Amino acid sequence: MSGDPVLEVEDLRVRLRTPRGPAEVVNGLSYTVGAGETVAVVGESGSGKSVSVLALLGLLPARVATVTGRALLQGEDLLTMPPERLRQVRGPGAGMVFQDPMTSLNPVLTIGRQLVEGIRAHGDVSKSAARTRAAELLREVGLPDPEKALDRYPHELSGGMRQRVVIAIALSNSPSLLIADEATTALDVTVQAQIIDLVEKLQAEHGTGVIWITHDLGVVAGIADRVLVMYGGRCVEDGTVDDVLERPAHPYTRGLLGSLPDLAAPAGPDGEVPELTTVPGLPPPPTDLPPGCVFWPRCPVRADPRCETEQPPLAVVSRAAAGATASGALEEGSRLPHRAATWCTEGGQG
Amino acid sequence: MNDRSASDVLVSARGLEVHFPVGGRGLRGRGGGVLRAVDGVDLDILRGETLGLVGESGCGKSTLGNALLRLVPPTGGTVTFDGADVTSLDRRGLKEMRRRAGMVFQDPFASLDPRRTVAQTVSEPLEVHGLRSGKRERAARVGELLELVGLDPAVAGRYPHEFSGGQRQRVGIARALAGEPDFLVCDEAIASLDVSVQAQVLNLLRRLQRQLGLTLLFISHDLSAVRHISDRIAVMYLGRVVEIGPAAAVGRDPQMPYTQALLSAVPVPHPAQERARKRIVLTGDVPSPSAVPSGCRFRTRCPYVFEPCDDVDPALHAAGAPGQLAACHLHGVVGTPVTRTPEGVTADP
Numbered sequence: 001m002s003g004d005p006v007l008e009v010e011d012l013r014v015r016l017r018t019p020r021g022p023a024e025v026v027n028g029l030s031y032t033v034g035a036g037e038t039v040a041v042v043g044e045s046g047s048g049k050s051v052s053v054l055a056l057l058g059l060l061p062a063r064v065a066t067v068t069g070r071a072l073l074q075g076e077d078l079l080t081m082p083p084e085r086l087r088q089v090r091g092p093g094a095g096m097v098f099q100d101p102m103t104s105l106n107p108v109l110t111i112g113r114q115l116v117e118g119i120r121a122h123g124d125v126s127k128s129a130a131r132t133r134a135a136e137l138l139r140e141v142g143l144p145d146p147e148k149a150l151d152r153y154p155h156e157l158s159g160g161m162r163q164r165v166v167i168a169i170a171l172s173n174s175p176s177l178l179i180a181d182e183a184t185t186a187l188d189v190t191v192q193a194q195i196i197d198l199v200e201k202l203q204a205e206h207g208t209g210v211i212w213i214t215h216d217l218g219v220v221a222g223i224a225d226r227v228l229v230m231y232g233g234r235c236v237e238d239g240t241v242d243d244v245l246e247r248p249a250h251p252y253t254r255g256l257l258g259s260l261p262d263l264a265a266p267a268g269p270d271g272e273v274p275e276l277t278t279v280p281g282l283p284p285p286p287t288d289l290p291p292g293c294v295f296w297p298r299c300p301v302r303a304d305p306r307c308e309t310e311q312p313p314l315a316v317v318s319r320a321a322a323g324a325t326a327s328g329a330l331e332e333g334s335r336l337p338h339r340a341a342t343w344c345t346e347g348g349q350g
Numbered sequence: 351m352n353d354r355s356a357s358d359v360l361v362s363a364r365g366l367e368v369h370f371p372v373g374g375r376g377l378r379g380r381g382g383g384v385l386r387a388v389d390g391v392d393l394d395i396l397r398g399e400t401l402g403l404v405g406e407s408g409c410g411k412s413t414l415g416n417a418l419l420r421l422v423p424p425t426g427g428t429v430t431f432d433g434a435d436v437t438s439l440d441r442r443g444l445k446e447m448r449r450r451a452g453m454v455f456q457d458p459f460a461s462l463d464p465r466r467t468v469a470q471t472v473s474e475p476l477e478v479h480g481l482r483s484g485k486r487e488r489a490a491r492v493g494e495l496l497e498l499v500g501l502d503p504a505v506a507g508r509y510p511h512e513f514s515g516g517q518r519q520r521v522g523i524a525r526a527l528a529g530e531p532d533f534l535v536c537d538e539a540i541a542s543l544d545v546s547v548q549a550q551v552l553n554l555l556r557r558l559q560r561q562l563g564l565t566l567l568f569i570s571h572d573l574s575a576v577r578h579i580s581d582r583i584a585v586m587y588l589g590r591v592v593e594i595g596p597a598a599a600v601g602r603d604p605q606m607p608y609t610q611a612l613l614s615a616v617p618v619p620h621p622a623q624e625r626a627r628k629r630i631v632l633t634g635d636v637p638s639p640s641a642v643p644s645g646c647r648f649r650t651r652c653p654y655v656f657e658p659c660d661d662v663d664p665a666l667h668a669a670g671a672p673g674q675l676a677a678c679h680l681h682g683v684v685g686t687p688v689t690r691t692p693e694g695v696t697a698d699p
Contacts, residue, residue, distance in 0.1 A: 044544040158635050159407075188406035188571065190632050193615040197631060215545055218574075218617030222624040241621045259549030261578030263601060263616055273578055275553055279546040282514055 005032040005072075006176045006209035007056075007094075012069035014048070014055045014233075016286075023286035026052045027233040029069075031226075033177065033209040040220040040241070041213045042256075043230035046283055049213050052230075053179050055079075057094060058086050074176060091122040095170030099182035101162035105154040111138075111165050112150030118172045137168040141198060160191035167198065174206060181213045196223055217260060221245055226336060229253050232284055232294035235314060239338030249317040249340035252295045255279035293342060304343035314341045360432055360533055360565045361395040361418055361451075367426030368410070368417050372640055385640040387413040389589030390427070392666065395533075400559055400566040402580030402597065404573055404612070406636060410589040411569050415535045418567070419451050420444065431533070449479045452526035456538035458518030462510040468521050469506035472496070475528040495524040500554060516547035520554070527558070535567045540575060552579055573616045577601045582673075585609045588647045589639055591666065595674030605669040605676035608648045644688050646679065658683045 014026035026048045033039045043049045054060050055067045056078055071078040073093050078086065090096075098104045106114060115134035119125055125133070131150065138146035141164040154162055163183065170178060180199065184192040200223065203210055212223055220227055220241065227244040229237040229252065237250040248254045258277035281298040290296050292308045299307065306312070317338045366388055373382040387410045395401050405411045416422045418429055420436050429436040431447055439447060455461040462471055472495055473488045475481070482488045493503035499520040510518055519539065526534055536555065540548040556579055559566050570576050576583055577597055584594040585606065593606040604610045611630040618624065632651045637643055643650050649659040662685045668674070669681035677685070 044546065160635065189573070189615040189617075190406065190611060192617075193629050193631055197629075216617065217545075217619035218624075221619045221621045222617050222627075245619055245621055256545060257619060259546045260619055261549075261552065261574040263574045263577050263613070263618055275556070276549040276578070278549040278553060280550075282516075282547075 004035055006035050006074060007033040007211075008070070008072040009056070010070040010072075012052060012055065012071060013067070014051055014060070015066045016051075016060075017064045018287060020285075020287045024289060025233050025286050026055065027289075029228075029230075029235055031228055031235070031238065033211060035176070035209055036203060036207045037225050038203070038210040038212055038223050039226045039228060040224035041211060041228045041230060042215060042217060042220055044215055044256075044283060046286070047230040048233040048286070049230050050181050053096075053181060053211060053213060057090060057096065057179070058083070088122070091118060091173035091175065093175055094177040094179060095173070095175040097163070097166050097170050097178070097180045097183040099185050101159060101166050101186070102154065104166050105162060107154055110151050110153055111157075115150070115165075115169055115172060118169050122173045133172070134168075137172055138165070140202070141165070141168045141171075142194070143168075159187055160194060163187060163191075163195055164198065167195070167202075171202060171206075171208075175208065177209045177211070178203070179211045179213070182215070183212075184219065185214065185216070192219070199223070217245065217257065229256075232289055233286055234294055234341060236295065236342070237338075237340040238314070239317075240336050243317075243338035247338070249338065250295070250342045251299050251301045251344055252279070253340075255298075255300070295342075299344075301344045306343045310343075312341045312343045314339045358396050359394045360397045361393075361567075362430045363391050363393045363414075363418065363427065365427035366391040366393070366414070366417060366424055366429060368413050368422055369425045383640045385638075386410075386589045386642055387639055388417055388424075389639075389642065391586075391589070391591050393584065393591055393594070395565060395567060396582075397532075397565055398563055399581045400556075400568055400579055402576035402583040403567060403569045403586060404571065404576050404583060405586035406571065406612075408636060408639065409586040410639065411586050412537050414586070415453075415537050415567060415569050419453060419535060420447070421453075445479070449475070449529035450531050451533040451535070452529060452531040454519070454522050454526050454534060454536040454539045456541050458515055458522050458542065459510075461522055462518060464510050467507050467509055468492075468496070468501075468513075471510075471521065472506075472525045472528055475525065479529055481529065491528075492524075495528055496521075498527065498558070499524045500550075514547075515543050516550055519543060519551055523551075523554070523558070527562070531564070533565045533567070535569065537569045538571070539568075541570065541572070548575065555579060573601075573613060574618075585612065588637065588642055590647060590677065592648065592678070593674075593676045594666065595671060595676075599671035599674045603670055605674060605681060606648075606678045607652050607654050607680070609676075611653075646677075654680060661688050662686065663688060 010030050012026055012029040016023045016025050029052055031039060041049045056071050067079055112131060112134055116130040119130040119133055134150060135146045138149055143149050143161060143164055184195050214220060224241045227241050228235050231252050237244055237253050248257055259279060261276060279298055284290055284297060292310050293312050296307050317340050367390060368388040370385045370387060371382050372385045391414055403411050413422060417424050424437055469492050472492045476488050476491060482491050492506055496503045496506060501520050540551050543551060552575060558564060568576060568579055580597045582595060583597045583600040584591050587608050593600060593609045604613055611632050614630045634651050637650055645661055646659040646664050649655045658679045662683055664677040664679055664685040666675040666677045667684045669676040
């Protein structure tokens with residue numbers, strides 16, 4: 001499933017200067033993305049998930065953002081790279097797909113022109129060769145009549161087709177890493193299914209590592225190998241998709257999963273679907289994080305006195321604590337660790 | 351649909367059409383085409399039920415919600431609200447209907463006036479409809495309403511920017527409830543909220559519906575949320591209701607191929623289920639509502655398309671569970687034959 005790591009992030013921290021004082025938006029994030037692997041980063045708005053990838057690619061304004069830590073893209077540190085080198089790396093190294101395909105495309109340039117620009121910026125290619133390559137890319141992402149589409153403007157395409165164009169641009173230099181930030185959030189479910197299929201197909205063909213940022217745990221279940229749950233700028237839980245979604249260990253992850261309406265939920269004895277469990281309250285502002293566990297102010301468990309005062313480390317969850325059954329114990333050695341940052345399980349205490 | 355007595359039905363649409371002129375020249379748009387946002391909808395909303403209305407963007411679900419409240423004028427068909435024809439109401443009748451039918455909008459950032467306090471926003475309907483005379487009575491009622499939606503009455507003096515999205519949506523709901531309505535249209539009311547906050551608002555709406563005996567039209571693209579909150583679900587495609595029925599039946603055993611595809615595309619948060627799932631991936635895009643296909647409007651994307659689909663515009667008829675209706679020839683060819691003329695294709699009147 002995962003080959004050599006494409007990206008290794010170590011202790012990434014982002015601090016932003018705001019009118020309300022310094023905001024600690026990302027606090028010590030570490031993860032790796034292997035070739036051909038999909039890592040999903042989930043969390044609600046303000047959890048720091050988008051800022052963490054913007055920081056990787058040097059897309060945060062230096063005036064307000066302080067980024068520390070290490071982020072090795074195929075061995076090269078993105079965070080200490082000179083801007084000139086970073087610009088070279090962005091296309092062939094890491095492609096990015098943003099949420100809104102209308103705002104990530106230039107409305108006054110044809111699609112062909114935008115694709116050709118990307119291709120020629122990173123390779124010594126003639127205009128006509130770049131155009132041929134652009135048409136190929138559009139065919140690859142499933143745009144009907146690609147030759148004609150090159151001469152069209154973004155507004156002439158539907159939302160799903162526009163997002164395909166954005167993906168084509170992101171893939172135009174065959175990056176080893178693709179970052180999709182809420183890439184299907186603005187799309188209808190049927191179109192979302194098409195785009196997910198497309199990314200999975202392209203990933204299988206090219207062995208691209210994918211970081212998929214989303215708040216939609218349903219999408220995560222379908223595409224991710226590994227999941228990282230963010231809350232208050234910290235990773236509060238990570239592990240394989242099965243561990244995190246089926247045996248969540250952190251009270252926040254449990255709350256998040258419990259608050260999802262289930263399409264297949266069986267009706268209760270009175271013929272009613274049971275009420276959703278909710279996480280009361282709101283996430284803490286990044287300018288004023290609690291001293292202990294970031295989730296403490298909203299946590300329904302609070303099983304340990306340290307919860308309020310001491311930050312829990314990200315520690316391996318014991319299988320019993322996460323409610324695993326005996327049948328889940330096979331292939332123990334090859335499994336990725338399932339970790340959670342909480343004092344409320346045996347894993348946290350051990 | 352016909353076996354219900356009229357008193358069970360609060361809101362009813364018959365052959366409802368909302369067509370917009372598009373692409374013409376000049377101010378009057380002469381010579382342009384017609385965008386069929388709502389194109390022949392028959393719908394009954396029963397007293398005290400929550401009807402979920404789902405469909406993809408551009409299917410006309412918001413326009414239908416607006417047309418039911420006469421926020422956009424229908425270009426054809428009828429809407430009745432509690433027995434009265436909504437399209438022919440005079441000013442007084444319309445004002446009374448506005449009190450009895452409220453709306454909760456999608457974006458709580460855009461739907462509240464940033465320069466008015468919560469108290470001003472929530473008490474406006476009280477003044478307009480003369481429901482409470484005197485400042486003190488109104489203030490007391492505002493406090494009650496805020497409590498009803500789970501806000502501290504002490505926040506009445508604050509401005510919208512001081513609230514989070516979920517709290518603002520609660521203010522929007524409090525305002526919609528101020529006129530003591532019978533009917534509430536919630537148009538994508540949870541779409542702009544975070545997952546954990548969505549659950550809070552869904553629970554609130556369900557509790558209010560029970561407590562106040564409201565009739566709810568819950569418009570959303572989120573099938574899981576609709577399935578959760580609704581008694582019945584109606585599915586729209588290109589301006590038409592193509593399937594309707596009890597929420598459990600439509601959710602478990604959809605009869606219209608479009609509903610089947612839509613449901614199969616909804617991701618669920620269970621990895622094993624997701625891996626095992628067979629998605630029905632529809633090819634192509636939704637046709638433009640200004641060029642609706644003849645016959646069945648889903649035929650251009652339907653995996654089961656067969657001979658009558660070109661020629662007969664399917665009507666909603668019984669399919670699947672009791673109370674479930676689908677507009678699909680797979681359950682028997684029922685509908686209006688298409689006439690072909692040299693000028694083009696039209697449906698028989």
